[in-house]
Amino acid sequence: MTTPGRTNVELPVLTHCPYCALQCGMAITPEAAITPRTDIPANAGGALCQKGWTAGELLTNGERLTGPLLHGRPVAWETALDHVADRLSLIRAEHGPDAVAVFGGGGLTNEKAYQLGKFARVALGTSQIDYNGRFCMSSAAAASMRAFGMDRGMPFPITDLAEADVVLLAGGNVAETMPPFVRHLSGPRLIVVDPRRTATAKLAWLHLQPTPGTDLALALGLLHLAIAENLVDEEYIAARTTGFEEVRTSLASWWPERVERVTGVPVARMRQAVRALAAAQRAIVLTGRGAEQHAKGTDTVTAFINLALALGLPGTPGSGYGCVTGQGNGQGGREHGQKADQLPGYRKIDDPAAREHVAKVWGVQPDDLPGPGRSAYELLDALGTPAGPRALLLFGSNPVVSAPRSAHVTGRLDALDLLVVCDVVMSETAARAEVVFPVTQWAEETGTMTNLEGRVLLRRKAVEPPAGVRSDLEVIRELAARLGHAWPSDPRVVFDELREASAGGLADYAGITYERIEADKGVFWPCPAPGHPGTPRPFLDRFATPDGRARFTPVEHRPAAEEIDADYPVYLTTGRVLAHYQSGAQTRRIGPLAEAVSEPFVELHPDLAEELRIGAGDMVRVRSRRGETRGAARISDAIRRDTVFMPFHWEGANRLTNPALDPTSRMPEFKVCAVKVERVA
Ligand SMILES: Nc1nc2c(c(=O)[nH]1)N[C@H]1C(S)=C(S)[C@@H](COP(=O)(O)OP(=O)(O)OC[C@H]3O[C@@H](n4cnc5c(=O)[nH]c(N)nc54)[C@H](O)[C@@H]3O)O[C@H]1N2
Ligand SMILES: Nc1nc2c(c(=O)[nH]1)N[C@H]1C(S)=C(S)[C@@H](COP(=O)(O)OP(=O)(O)OC[C@H]3O[C@@H](n4cnc5c(=O)[nH]c(N)nc54)[C@H](O)[C@@H]3O)O[C@H]1N2
Ligand code: SF4
Numbered sequence: 001m002t003t004p005g006r007t008n009v010e011l012p013v014l015t016h017c018p019y020c021a022l023q024c025g026m027a028i029t030p031e032a033a034i035t036p037r038t039d040i041p042a043n044a045g046g047a048l049c050q051k052g053w054t055a056g057e058l059l060t061n062g063e064r065l066t067g068p069l070l071h072g073r074p075v076a077w078e079t080a081l082d083h084v085a086d087r088l089s090l091i092r093a094e095h096g097p098d099a100v101a102v103f104g105g106g107g108l109t110n111e112k113a114y115q116l117g118k119f120a121r122v123a124l125g126t127s128q129i130d131y132n133g134r135f136c137m138s139s140a141a142a143a144s145m146r147a148f149g150m151d152r153g154m155p156f157p158i159t160d161l162a163e164a165d166v167v168l169l170a171g172g173n174v175a176e177t178m179p180p181f182v183r184h185l186s187g188p189r190l191i192v193v194d195p196r197r198t199a200t201a202k203l204a205w206l207h208l209q210p211t212p213g214t215d216l217a218l219a220l221g222l223l224h225l226a227i228a229e230n231l232v233d234e235e236y237i238a239a240r241t242t243g244f245e246e247v248r249t250s251l252a253s254w255w256p257e258r259v260e261r262v263t264g265v266p267v268a269r270m271r272q273a274v275r276a277l278a279a280a281q282r283a284i285v286l287t288g289r290g291a292e293q294h295a296k297g298t299d300t301v302t303a304f305i306n307l308a309l310a311l312g313l314p315g316t317p318g319s320g321y322g323c324v325t326g327q328g329n330g331q332g333g334r335e336h337g338q339k340a341d342q343l344p345g346y347r348k349i350d351d352p353a354a355r356e357h358v359a360k361v362w363g364v365q366p367d368d369l370p371g372p373g374r375s376a377y378e379l380l381d382a383l384g385t386p387a388g389p390r391a392l393l394l395f396g397s398n399p400v401v402s403a404p405r406s407a408h409v410t411g412r413l414d415a416l417d418l419l420v421v422c423d424v425v426m427s428e429t430a431a432r433a434e435v436v437f438p439v440t441q442w443a444e445e446t447g448t449m450t451n452l453e454g455r456v457l458l459r460r461k462a463v464e465p466p467a468g469v470r471s472d473l474e475v476i477r478e479l480a481a482r483l484g485h486a487w488p489s490d491p492r493v494v495f496d497e498l499r500e501a502s503a504g505g506l507a508d509y510a511g512i513t514y515e516r517i518e519a520d521k522g523v524f525w526p527c528p529a530p531g532h533p534g535t536p537r538p539f540l541d542r543f544a545t546p547d548g549r550a551r552f553t554p555v556e557h558r559p560a561a562e563e564i565d566a567d568y569p570v571y572l573t574t575g576r577v578l579a580h581y582q583s584g585a586q587t588r589r590i591g592p593l594a595e596a597v598s599e600p601f602v603e604l605h606p607d608l609a610e611e612l613r614i615g616a617g618d619m620v621r622v623r624s625r626r627g628e629t630r631g632a633a634r635i636s637d638a639i640r641r642d643t644v645f646m647p648f649h650w651e652g653a654n655r656l657t658n659p660a661l662d663p664t665s666r667m668p669e670f671k672v673c674a675v676k677v678e679r680v681a
């Protein structure tokens with residue numbers, strides 16, 4: 001069809017979508033016309049969703065930022081960069097290095113995520129860096145680390161799904177969040193766990209509809225049943241795992257009727273689900289944000305992994321456990337050091353050997369590297385407080401809309417001495433910044449993205465950026481130069497350094513080059529050497545634990561951090577719709593997407609609507625202990641009668657959400673809190 005790279009300007013360039021972790025392949029002409037690629041397995045023969053088809057408008061629409069802003073007024077690049085560097089130096093001199101914080105994003109390329117982590121630790125010397133992936137994948141990541149010693153979202157190629165007999169998906173609505181993913185689910189019997197009968201649940205063979213926040217009990221109940229019915233794979237458990245006996249004992253009290261009382265899922269359906277999973281030759285258990293974004297998200301995923309292990313799935317060809325990753329580079333973004341506790345290659349920042357390796361690549365002393373910093377919400381919560389950072393540099397996130405308890409977070413941002421935002425559009429967060437740097441986006445620059453399978457892809461430059469914008473890597477280079485460091489901004493050069501820094505780590509990219517990705521349509525990590533083929537299925541022979549065995553961990557169910565009561569009698573859960581992406585900063589500006597869903601809504605059951613005298617389309621006020629917002633009523637029997645759903649693509653839903661954090665992953669409880677719902681007179 002076309003040759004790789006920009007050898008002929010008449011030909012479309014082969015690249016990937018700006019949005020989610022499926023990273024569908026697309027071809028783009030210099031005029032930004034998009035056609036799907038058929039050579040990328042993730043988008044199954046050439047599918048794109050509505051966001052992908054319309055992504056060209058991101059490149060051409062008039063709302064693009066095209067020059068730096070200082071206090072909202074256009075200034076020259078040199079002026080803005082000098083201003084930021086001077087302010088950073090002053091704040092550091094007066095209050096110490098941890099007075100400057102950095103916040104990144106899972107949509108940034110690997111090169112940017114890597115360079116941002118290095119910039120924080122070396123140029124700023126701060127421990128205060130974290131990113132929006134903390135709100136996204138962190139619970140599944142922590143549970144996979146605990147069980148398998150490695151977190152590679154789906155540790156198998158996406159094409160394994162179609163070959164499976166049964167797939168259980170807990171808390172994911174892929175029909176809206178990754179539509180082409182559904183094509184991989186047309187073969188297996190699909191079991192969906194979701195409090196709403198979503199577009200995905202409608203495709204399912206079996207839908208389990210629990211109360212929000214009770215998946216942990218459900219997973220315990222499923223495993224209890226598997227054990228009671230002698231469905232567990234004793235041979236696999238003996239050969240490949242440790243810790244099963246403790247888990248078996250801990251499950252004794254989770255008999256099915258009790259689980260039904262806690263979750264609302266009928267025993268008969270649980271039994272059907274377990275029997276189908278156990279009878280399958282090949283079965284896959286997947287989790288999405290619905291099960292993960294809870295103050296007990298890590299333990300919930302652990303309970304699903306325990307179930308998968310008991311049935312002998314992980315590391316068995318064609319079977320397994322995986323988490324369905326979210327942002328474009330949700331996987332790679334959590335591997336190369338923009339996380340508070342991490343160094344490149346998925347290394348731990350408190351591991352002396354990791355510090356020594358990375359310090360050497362960076363040309364500094366291990367002792368000069370700071371230790372772990374605050375997690376995303378804790379960092380945002382500390383901004384502008386006496387003990388917290390006074391300046392924040394933010395790349396690729398819009399926390400005014402997307403952080404939990406967002407009105408409080410907005411107040412913290414406003415309390416800063418200096419807020420600097422790099423973005424492509426004037427997001428709600430950029431609008432509050434002292435300095436805004438306008439940057440290039442996906443098809444205007446080249447970089448690598450690691451998709452939900454752990455496949456490293458090359459997202460190539462296809463169009464020329466508008467005059468006046470620079471890349472994130474150039475902004476980092478310019479700021480680093482002003483702080484005394486001469487660093488590259490060419491993505492390929494940065495990637496080569498990333499390879500070296502990741503070498504020997506869990507997420508080892510040492511053998512991956514741009515040329516190899518082009519030739520192979522992506523390379524699976526770990527890939528430790530140039531001759532290494534990459535690792536589509538890392539757990540076939542052993543897990544990444546010291547003894548090579550997967551670890552069962554006993555976990556206990558507990559209620560949501562905030563339960564419903566007389567004052568706040570309804571559960572609120574939040575999530576996504578097909579047409580909009582995340583905080584909506586990008587998609588609310590695209591005509592067909594803004595038209596498809598033009599305003600926030602509140603989905604509620606007809607019984608609840610009747611009780612509250614709410615009619616379809618009525619304006620509804622939703623209040624929680626943290627704030628209130630409004631939305632138009634959408635009445636649907638697809639949701640439980642004790643629960644309402646709001647998308648978080650507009651400012652508002654997160655004024656309500658509860659920032660109760662998971663003790664291990666520090667994930668906030670986005671998926672359940674208590675609210676009061678009323679019609680606006
Ligand atoms: N259209 C669109 N696609 C996207 C994105 C987007 O913003 N828009 N974002 C991307 C990103 S970053 C991510 S992380 C993924 C997220 O992808 P998903 O995880 O599929 O998305 P969500 O809508 O957040 O949540 C999925 C489902 O969880 C259900 N749910 C709510 N509470 C619970 C609960 O307590 N238990 C269970 N079992 N389910 C519950 C919701 O009803 C919802 O249907 O999507 C990616 N793709
Ligand atoms: N209530 C509730 N809240 C949630 C969730 C939920 O389910 N419910 N989900 C959470 C999840 S899973 C996630 S991932 C977060 C996401 O929430 P955010 O972190 O706010 O994600 P985005 O809206 O994708 O923000 C990305 C910003 O970066 C800009 N941008 C795009 N490309 C580039 C680039 O190359 N460089 C730079 N510098 N900027 C760029 C975009 O214009 C946009 O303003 O929201 C979380 N918040
Ligand atoms: S599914 Fe995700 S990667 Fe594919 S076109 Fe839609 S937004 Fe883009």
Ligand SMILES: [Mo]
Pocket residue numbers: 135136137326327
């Ligand atoms: Mo996400």
